[in-house]
Amino acid sequence: MNACEKIKQLMIPHLLGETQSLHHHQIENHLRECPRCHEEFTQISRVWNKLADVQVPAPSTSLANSFHSVLTQYQRSHWEIKPTRSLPLGSLSSLWFSPVWRVAAAAVMIIITFFSGLYFGNAFSSRAQLAQLQSELDDTRRLAIMSLMKQSSSSDRLQAIYWSEQWQESGDDMQNALEQALRYDPNTNVRLAALRALQPLAHQAQVRHAIVTSFDQQTSPLMQIEIIDFICMAEDAPEKILLQLKETPRLHTGVRQHIEWNLKNLKTPFHSKEN
């Protein structure tokens, strides 16, 4: 688990002020240094603040009436009960077992239970609500991203790809959308962003395959260079793929030179050590 994942798990306790001072400082430092976690924490804080704005409904009048009716019934049934035994505490014990004190104690217990329930119930339900809201927020953001990726505006599509990078697990739908963008988006910078968004998923063979096979569809030499760099880094046998790409007809001179340069440098000790 990397630092960001640990911090993400502690974000909600941190927001609730439940982190220890050591964790508190670590989280604060991390949030200062990591823009992504900072952004995530800001969003959660916004949701939390929205929750704070939600007014807790006052107990209804029927609740008060019910409470009083229960209390009255209880009083009626117990006024007639006599003490079955006497304790040696004399008048104090008789006072304690007098119906007045018993009713008062019961009332106090009910009130304490009521307000405790209200307090703790709110806290637990807020936390559950927060988790639910977080989940709903994620779903909404995912839908918004997928929708933005289909917009005609390049800046919308680019922004959607930047947002998609915040997910560790992209999901099939988003992964497909990124692969489509890499192949077919008319804007070079959007295709470049899609390539970089897919790179954290390069441990999946199908993602690597999608990136490598998109080479032929790239009209921009910059994109072809970026794919070559990716192949050198992520593929187990980059030489074989580069030799195939070198035979691509009408290849830009600069791209061909970059392939040749990489083929030469792949034989260095650093690469053989990694293999």
Next chain:
Amino acid sequence: MKTLFKIHAFLLLLFTSAVISQDIDTLTVNLSDPAKPAAIKADFFIGSISVKTHAHNYVMIISRPSDKKMELNLLGDHPIELELPSLPDKLFFKEGKTDPKKIEGLTQIQPARFAISANEEENTVEINVPPIGMSKNRDIEIWTPVKTSLNLKSFGGDVNVNDIDGEIEIEAFGGNITLNSVSGAVIANTQGDINGTIKNVTSGKPLSFSSFNGEIDITLPRQINATLDLKSHGEIYTDFDAGKRRVTRKAKSEKVGFDLEEDQEKIIELQESQERIIELPLNGGGEKISITTFSGNIYIRKGK
């Protein structure tokens, strides 16, 4: 003798102006809803494009013969080899304005099919250009309100945008891109240089600059909260605080599963050929700004 020379010079000047003015076309396009931002689209244009702002509620397009030879060098050592045909020596269609005497009392029922034209729909002005080889290269100058979005594609010419506030999308294949005091979203790509001064950035409006082998020189607002993703095989300079920059590598395959942020030794071993991006937070970081060039230098400067 001296007076005669003056008269000749004056007549020559008059004749030259008449010839030049004859070959300058001006189109004025009214916007459907002047209260709303405009949008301008010019696709597959061979020539330079210059965009300037004015305080009027219409878009004006001035086109004139290009004063520079366009070189379409999309394949490095193999210029003009792909889908783009070479320009013919003799044009298929006569250019220039129609003689006014010939159209006296007549109504135009079709504009020339191979001239620059523009049509407007819902505040979007689309500039239509003749197919390659059907007319001489022309430069266009666009005057538009400040609040305008641009979608410009130029082959061979430079693109110059001034004072625009909107979504700016430019692809200049081979030309240079210059952005002066622009605000909003900017997505710029070229094989040449990019010089830009960003006046204001807007949350949710991305900035992205890429070039194949040109230099990228960007001036950003001094107080900007942003995180730069910088990648180049060339040199990178900035006068922002670069103390918190990190070298990151996006791919985390099993084979190269180490995290560069946690393993400084591997950074030293990392070779130039490999994917490496410098992540530089400005003023604490914020929205991503992507700047990529294959072999040119990158300069990031503090603005006002």
